[in-house]
Amino acid sequence: MVKGTVPFDAAKAATAMHDISGVPDKYVTLFPQGTEHGAIADSEAAPKIWEAFDGFKALVQKLKDASLKAEAAAGEGEEAFKSAFGDMTKVCKDCHQSYRVKKQQ
Numbered sequence: 641m642v643k644g645t646v647p648f649d650a651a652k653a654a655t656a657m658h659d660i661s662g663v664p665d666k667y668v669t670l671f672p673q674g675t676e677h678g679a680i681a682d683s684e685a686a687p688k689i690w691e692a693f694d695g696f697k698a699l700v701q702k703l704k705d706a707s708l709k710a711e712a713a714a715g716e717g718e719e720a721f722k723s724a725f726g727d728m729t730k731v732c733k734d735c736h737q738s739y740r741v742k743k744q745q
Contacts, residue, residue: 648718657711664704677741
């Protein structure tokens, strides 16, 4: 919808953002210490997660907040949703840049 390849559907957009808002509550439990990149196969978790766990948890909370704002924005129309969705994806990018080790291709 954001890319315009399918028509905007406020209900579907809101549902997707609602689903994403539930992820952060579980997210921090998915990274127990010892699951960092290099310790287990296919992990992209940077050691910084555990070195700065409060910062990691803060970004996870920002994701929850941003996804809830995007959920509400879906009811305000396509442009409001696109803007809020963009804000949410910035949080995703911040987290990936700070707390992810990208696998070598």
